[in-house]
Amino acid sequence: MKKYIISGFLLLAPMLVPAQTSLKGMIMDVQNPKDNLGVSGATVNWLDTNIGAITNNKGWFTLPYDTQFKKLIVSYIGYKTDTITISNTTPIHHFITLETELNEITIRSKRNAVQKSLLATANTFTINNDELLKAACCNLAESFETNPSIDVSFSDALTGTRQIQMLGLKSPYLQIMQENIPSIRGAAQAFGLTFTPGTWVESIQITKGAGSVVNGFESISGQINAELVKPFSDAAFFLNAYSSLNGRLELNTHLNKRISEKWQTGLYIHGNYRGDKFDKNNDGFLDAPLANQINVMNRWQYTDAQNGWVSFITARFLNDEKQTGELNFNSETDQGTANLWGSEIDTKRFETSAKLGYVFPDLPYQSLGLQLAYSKHQQDSYFGLNSYDIQHESLYSNFLFHSIINDTRNKFKTGVNFTYDKYNELVNKTIYNRKENSLGAFFEYAFDNLDDFSLTAGLRIDTHNLLGTFITPRMHLRYVPWKKSVLRASVGRGKRSANIFAENQQVFASSRGNKGNINIDNTNGNIYGLNPEIAWNFGISYLQKFNLFDKKGDVTFDFYRTDFSNQVVVDWENPQEISFYNLEGKSIADSFQVEVNYELIESLSLRTAFKYFDISTNYKGGKLQKPLQPNKRFFANISYETKLNGNKAQWKIDVTFNNIGRQRLPSTASNPVSYRLTTHSESYSLLNSQITKVFSNRFEVYFGGENITNFQQKNPILASDTPFGPNFDTTIVYAPIFGRAIYAGLRFKIK
Amino acid sequence: MKKAVFIFSIFLIGFSTRGQQVEKKKNAKIAFEVDGICGMCKKRIETAALKTKGIKFAIWDVKTHQLNVILNEQKTSLKILKTNISSAGHDIKGFIATEEAYASVHPCCKYRDNKIVLEHSGALKKEKK
Numbered sequence: 001m002k003k004y005i006i007s008g009f010l011l012l013a014p015m016l017v018p019a020q021t022s023l024k025g026m027i028m029d030v031q032n033p034k035d036n037l038g039v040s041g042a043t044v045n046w047l048d049t050n051i052g053a054i055t056n057n058k059g060w061f062t063l064p065y066d067t068q069f070k071k072l073i074v075s076y077i078g079y080k081t082d083t084i085t086i087s088n089t090t091p092i093h094h095f096i097t098l099e100t101e102l103n104e105i106t107i108r109s110k111r112n113a114v115q116k117s118l119l120a121t122a123n124t125f126t127i128n129n130d131e132l133l134k135a136a137c138c139n140l141a142e143s144f145e146t147n148p149s150i151d152v153s154f155s156d157a158l159t160g161t162r163q164i165q166m167l168g169l170k171s172p173y174l175q176i177m178q179e180n181i182p183s184i185r186g187a188a189q190a191f192g193l194t195f196t197p198g199t200w201v202e203s204i205q206i207t208k209g210a211g212s213v214v215n216g217f218e219s220i221s222g223q224i225n226a227e228l229v230k231p232f233s234d235a236a237f238f239l240n241a242y243s244s245l246n247g248r249l250e251l252n253t254h255l256n257k258r259i260s261e262k263w264q265t266g267l268y269i270h271g272n273y274r275g276d277k278f279d280k281n282n283d284g285f286l287d288a289p290l291a292n293q294i295n296v297m298n299r300w301q302y303t304d305a306q307n308g309w310v311s312f313i314t315a316r317f318l319n320d321e322k323q324t325g326e327l328n329f330n331s332e333t334d335q336g337t338a339n340l341w342g343s344e345i346d347t348k349r350f351e352t353s354a355k356l357g358y359v360f361p362d363l364p365y366q367s368l369g370l371q372l373a374y375s376k377h378q379q380d381s382y383f384g385l386n387s388y389d390i391q392h393e394s395l396y397s398n399f400l401f402h403s404i405i406n407d408t409r410n411k412f413k414t415g416v417n418f419t420y421d422k423y424n425e426l427v428n429k430t431i432y433n434r435k436e437n438s439l440g441a442f443f444e445y446a447f448d449n450l451d452d453f454s455l456t457a458g459l460r461i462d463t464h465n466l467l468g469t470f471i472t473p474r475m476h477l478r479y480v481p482w483k484k485s486v487l488r489a490s491v492g493r494g495k496r497s498a499n500i501f502a503e504n505q506q507v508f509a510s511s512r513g514n515k516g517n518i519n520i521d522n523t524n525g526n527i528y529g530l531n532p533e534i535a536w537n538f539g540i541s542y543l544q545k546f547n548l549f550d551k552k553g554d555v556t557f558d559f560y561r562t563d564f565s566n567q568v569v570v571d572w573e574n575p576q577e578i579s580f581y582n583l584e585g586k587s588i589a590d591s592f593q594v595e596v597n598y599e600l601i602e603s604l605s606l607r608t609a610f611k612y613f614d615i616s617t618n619y620k621g622g623k624l625q626k627p628l629q630p631n632k633r634f635f636a637n638i639s640y641e642t643k644l645n646g647n648k649a650q651w652k653i654d655v656t657f658n659n660i661g662r663q664r665l666p667s668t669a670s671n672p673v674s675y676r677l678t679t680h681s682e683s684y685s686l687l688n689s690q691i692t693k694v695f696s697n698r699f700e701v702y703f704g705g706e707n708i709t710n711f712q713q714k715n716p717i718l719a720s721d722t723p724f725g726p727n728f729d730t731t732i733v734y735a736p737i738f739g740r741a742i743y744a745g746l747r748f749k750i751k
Numbered sequence: 752m753k754k755a756v757f758i759f760s761i762f763l764i765g766f767s768t769r770g771q772q773v774e775k776k777k778n779a780k781i782a783f784e785v786d787g788i789c790g791m792c793k794k795r796i797e798t799a800a801l802k803t804k805g806i807k808f809a810i811w812d813v814k815t816h817q818l819n820v821i822l823n824e825q826k827t828s829l830k831i832l833k834t835n836i837s838s839a840g841h842d843i844k845g846f847i848a849t850e851e852a853y854a855s856v857h858p859c860c861k862y863r864d865n866k867i868v869l870e871h872s873g874a875l876k877k878e879k880k
Contacts, residue, residue, distance in 0.1 A: 404808075
């Protein structure tokens, strides 16, 4: 028996001896500090030696220690590798951080406000917060002013609503998403972009051409995804106030709070107001609507990095009211009469979404995701004697599985989604009701040879109650022909039902929108009697980065074509009418763009682009260029930043110049002479500028001017003297109605 | 008795082989050190690792020289992986790259040359500032 005891001691002895010169420690996850559960299986070793250990299931390790060992390296798959300086044998407790978090931080610290990737397969670029701050960016519609790939135009002469275009096609053909949930669609099409305040936007990803199949079949000319601010990464308190000389006031506040180790919440409140009446062009009509908006969002974020769970729960409510029309219009006494012409647009919207993501803790390349979203949108509006109400309820769900085949060079995403949309419209007392539902499955494969070639090929099959059962293929290729360059190509198909009234609702503010002047060719199609829109998009893009006079730059050439197999043609060529009919013949949108980015001298960078569009459609009256579409655009942006001083204070100056080419105007030849317009508009230029003074990383002020050269369209409203007459038209808008606008604002935040 | 010992040993063999099969994990996480210096090395090491059949995931850290991999032990072994990486020109303890393989790496990746290593660390410091 003694023997055993002695040998037991002998066995223990070697463990006791080095105990004096060993280091003990515990490795924990920074996301999970209070669980007292360490990270098991993490590797610790002394720098430049082979002496190492792996943590046990409680996260503890023991390592031989010698005074010559100074640096301890801690590594764990999926986590950032840390180096710790050790000076004695006091037990250590060290927290490690997820690799993904680190990546997010690195991206933000990069100097380029717009990132063009050499590695992404699709022609995608990211606009981050720095770029968004270059303009006042009161809302999402205004977030693209310093970006040459997105064109901003005006939808009508009354509301001043901006529409965005990509590849010469207006936003219904772009899929606009918020955090990968299709959002600005259906009833929200016309004003939806103005319903997301600019300060809520964290970054925007823009994909040109055919997008991904993961988010549905609707996108045709591109995808725009806006990531919103997150409770986890946003400042604890943020305040933004904005005021412009044209009477617009805006206020944004963000409050973010940590509730527990795993739960964070954020409350975001936006309000905007315009109460002053302006009629600078003396046509008797307001130049900009009287407006007020209240917009509230609450988000909950759950993170459990140890077990791989992430979740977001978001709820949002919006109330927006606009009034426009003749200066003295009083909604209480004049609504529904021909005393004075006026219009009110009231929108209420509620939306909620839940997202759940799971990353397999042992397999960093494998994850599951579930997205659920519901929205209810209600717009009640009248335009003179015309009225338009729409109610749209929408449900979106998506289940996604992401993994690899053999190794991380071959990745795939697969899943299913279900959507439901219910529309109730009242158009000048005619009811249009429609229900849409679709069930789809998708598979997207991505290959990357880790060098000069990558490919993404996706396919989805959907069965839709009105569009039928159909497949949607999309493919992107990337090839690196030589150093610092990328050649990309894409092809894809998109299909959608056109919401003819919601997308063209400016028509109601003209005699075209009067009962009897709206013509819909009934071809027994499923959507207003019309057929679904189907288009193929093809694109090729070449990017070359270069160094010239020791300064970095890049040049990009893009050519894209959208070829419609069917389109719901919107025909404005009769000045008293609007007609909707199925395409007969061809409708092709070609766009060419060359963009150059170059750092002229240190801290002074130039971005410039030239675009050429050829967008022609076979109308009933023959082949014509799309109306109100410039065939050429030139864009230049110069931005300058002074060096950061000790207090992180600096100046930032941005100047943006746009030249908009000639646009074909819809025919007004049959109007009385005084209400006729030229066949084409003149080309014109716009200049915007903003100066930001950063006092510290807490406080900054900015002031700027839009349309500094004060260019205005002379008579944006046809027959403004007889608004109830047959020639009244506010839809032919090719230039700003409002002249120069000077604004100022401030941003304050507490981390 | 002999018979009993024989049966018993067969039983043991059966037991031990089954034990081994259980040990062969489909998603085994392994980390070891690979010599290299820069982003180009990272790409070369990771590519060599991923091109090895049975390697599912590979990330090499420029600073610590640690290569983290996830591999299917039924399809490959650490020995095969290490041999492949060393034939791409990168040293691993016990698997030193041949002169021929080492000669194939880009001049800026010559990790055995102290001067080049120093140049890289100098560059790193500059970037940090």
